[in-house]
Amino acid sequence: MILFSIILLILAILGAPLFTIIATSAMLGFQSNDTSLLTVPLEFMSIAQVPVLTAIPLFTFAGYLLSECEAPQRLVRVTRALFGWMPGGLAIVCLVVCALFTAFTGASGVTIIALGAILYPALVQDGYSDRFTLGLVTSSGSLGLLFAPSLPLILYGVVAQVSIDDLFRAGIVPGILMIIALSMYSMWQARGIHRREVVAAIREAIWELPLPIVVLGGIYSGFFAVSEAAAITALYVFVAEVFINREIALRDLPRIIRESMVLVGAILMILGMSLASTYYMIDMEIPQKLLALVGELFSSQVTFLILLLIFLLILGAILDIFSAIALVVPLILPIASTFGVNQVHLGIVFLAAMELGYLTPPVGLNLFISSYRFEKPILHVYSATFPFLLILLLSVILIAFWPGLSLWLV
Amino acid sequence: MKTALDKLERAGQSAETAAIVVIFTAMVLVAVFQIVNRELLGSTFAIPWAHEFARYCVLWLAMVGAIAACRENKHIRIDAISHVVSGTVAAWIRVVVDTFAALVCFAVGWQSWLLVHEQLSWGEFVIGAVPLWLAHALVPLAFFLMGYRFAVRASSLLYDLAKGKVAEEPE
Numbered sequence: 060m061i062l063f064s065i066i067l068l069i070l071a072i073l074g075a076p077l078f079t080i081i082a083t084s085a086m087l088g089f090q091s092n093d094t095s096l097l098t099v100p101l102e103f104m105s106i107a108q109v110p111v112l113t114a115i116p117l118f119t120f121a122g123y124l125l126s127e128c129e130a131p132q133r134l135v136r137v138t139r140a141l142f143g144w145m146p147g148g149l150a151i152v153c154l155v156v157c158a159l160f161t162a163f164t165g166a167s168g169v170t171i172i173a174l175g176a177i178l179y180p181a182l183v184q185d186g187y188s189d190r191f192t193l194g195l196v197t198s199s200g201s202l203g204l205l206f207a208p209s210l211p212l213i214l215y216g217v218v219a220q221v222s223i224d225d226l227f228r229a230g231i232v233p234g235i236l237m238i239i240a241l242s243m244y245s246m247w248q249a250r251g252i253h254r255r256e257v258v259a260a261i262r263e264a265i266w267e268l269p270l271p272i273v274v275l276g277g278i279y280s281g282f283f284a285v286s287e288a289a290a291i292t293a294l295y296v297f298v299a300e301v302f303i304n305r306e307i308a309l310r311d312l313p314r315i316i317r318e319s320m321v322l323v324g325a326i327l328m329i330l331g332m333s334l335a336s337t338y339y340m341i342d343m344e345i346p347q348k349l350l351a352l353v354g355e356l357f358s359s360q361v362t363f364l365i366l367l368l369i370f371l372l373i374l375g376a377i378l379d380i381f382s383a384i385a386l387v388v389p390l391i392l393p394i395a396s397t398f399g400v401n402q403v404h405l406g407i408v409f410l411a412a413m414e415l416g417y418l419t420p421p422v423g424l425n426l427f428i429s430s431y432r433f434e435k436p437i438l439h440v441y442s443a444t445f446p447f448l449l450i451l452l453l454s455v456i457l458i459a460f461w462p463g464l465s466l467w468l469v
Numbered sequence: 470m471k472t473a474l475d476k477l478e479r480a481g482q483s484a485e486t487a488a489i490v491v492i493f494t495a496m497v498l499v500a501v502f503q504i505v506n507r508e509l510l511g512s513t514f515a516i517p518w519a520h521e522f523a524r525y526c527v528l529w530l531a532m533v534g535a536i537a538a539c540r541e542n543k544h545i546r547i548d549a550i551s552h553v554v555s556g557t558v559a560a561w562i563r564v565v566v567d568t569f570a571a572l573v574c575f576a577v578g579w580q581s582w583l584l585v586h587e588q589l590s591w592g593e594f595v596i597g598a599v600p601l602w603l604a605h606a607l608v609p610l611a612f613f614l615m616g617y618r619f620a621v622r623a624s625s626l627l628y629d630l631a632k633g634k635v636a637e638e639p640e
Binding site: 070071072073074075076077078079082083086096097099100101103104106107108109110112113115116117120283286287289290291293294297312313314316317320321322323324325326327328329331377378379381382427 | 485486487489490493496497500501503504520523524525526527528530531532533534535536537538541543544545546547548549550551552562563565566569570573574576577580581583584585587604605608609
């Protein structure tokens with residue numbers, strides 16, 4: 060069994076699709092356990108039994124459609140009109156826009172590619188140093204995962220069986236905290252740079268501005284269920300961009316739907332297989348055994364959270380956020396509740412730490428995307444991003460040890 | 470031969486896109502109709518199977534999306550190794566991992582097939598009047614197609630390696 064695990068680990072590192080790794084470990088587990096292998100497809104098919112999952116294809120489609128049209132440019136103009144007058148205004152614009160955009164598109168690589176191209180030259184033109192700009196754009200790309208309707212939040216809710224409404228509420232204050240922390244750093248960096256933008260942008264973006272209100276207002280007020288808000292968002296974005304703004308031709312639509320569903324397929328393969336492997340782990344009482352093994356290490360909630368953070372930072376640097384949620388959350392959830400960590404709070408800490416993982420060298424995903432997108436050497440990206448990484452690390456520590464931040468609005 | 474295969478590939482791709490568009494559109498329409506019906510029409514035309522339909526749409530979209538993800542090589546992997554090695558070593562590694570992926574997909578496909586076969590005799594119905602096995606039938610099919618896709622990729626790469634046709638940046 061240990062030999063098999065090592066082989067699987069090597070195959071995973073060599074780049075085998077992660078769902079095949081999870082599937083194999085589930086099948087090997089059931090085999091050794093004398094459980095029917097039919098449990099694997101049976102658990103996999105229970106994808107069709109989880110009501111909130113319907114939100115995933117709908118929000119993914121809306122996000123892809125938004126990134127295909129000129130919504131990013133309009134979003135930049137509006138936020139610039141709102142924040143541009145402040146010292147460090149454009150940097151703050153960058154942070155806010157990227158966070159909003161990531162909340163809708165989920166995978167933060169998209170943000171760097173869609174928005175970076177607009178923001179990078181604008182920032183340099185406004186007098187920010189190249190190095191600061193690179194660091195800012197790279198780290199902005201992972202902000203926003205804590206805001207509704209981000210896919211990782213929904214996925215955490217599904218895996219941990221926690222109310223998604225609660226998670227959406229819980230993410231607000233910690234998410235804003237991270238933005239404020241980076242904004243303050245930007246203001247300090249931007250001493251002496253002043254710009255005043257003429258307010259004329261709001262009219263242009265008139266059709267996109269109601270989106271956060273529809274989504275957040277609808278969900279937070281209890282008017283819509285999450286999956287309903289997702290359907291409304293998908294339809295709304297479709298009508299606004301195809302029929303009103305006319306930036307997407309109808310003939311492009313099949314391609315966009317296909318591209319967004321490719322991502323959905325990739326995520327749900329991992330989720331479906333991890334449903335099977337989780338079934339095995341719970342059947343074998345692996346979380347309990349793990350707790351017995353590591354329980355000695357933690358004497359209190361504080362030591363548990365410290366070790367959890369270290370673990371998550373490493374995890375976030377090597378594993379993508381969807382696989383990490385599907386694989387690791389079922390394992391740490393029982394341990395966390397033993398130490399009295401609230402499940403909603405755990406979700407926020409988990410995602411906040413994973414956000415950092417995107418920026419952690421050597422393999423943080425955003426570092427590579429940024430290096431590729433802006434044609435900068437990877438080592439240069441590492442060092443430019445480092446101050447931002449430190450600030451975000453402090454925020455994550457604050458979020459972890461101050462549960463009230465997350466649970467305030469729940 | 471080559472052109473016939475190309476045609477099959479293109480037909481497959483169009484079929485994926487068509488299936489995705491149809492399922493997705495149906496899902497959005499049914500979901501929106503439910504809300505309109507509840508909020509504006511006072512629940513006059515409630516569709517009893519609407520929620521179940523939407524959930525099965527997710528499963529179907531996941532399956533077709535996963536087939537398409539295979540074609541476009543977009544399944545989630547740890548992508549660290551490609552930053553370290555390149556050329557023939559990288560190609561060999563990909564042959565190994567794609568062969569492994571193909572085997573796993575065939576194994577899961579086979580188990581899914583057995584399960585669906587068993588569900589034939591259960592006589593259960595979902596979404597109003599759809600037999601349970603039929604709603605699940607896409608799962609084994611999709612895993613077999615994914616296995617086929619991974620196998621094709623591995624073998625064509627192996628062929629290129631044998632011919633010495635692997636450049637510094639494969640594919």
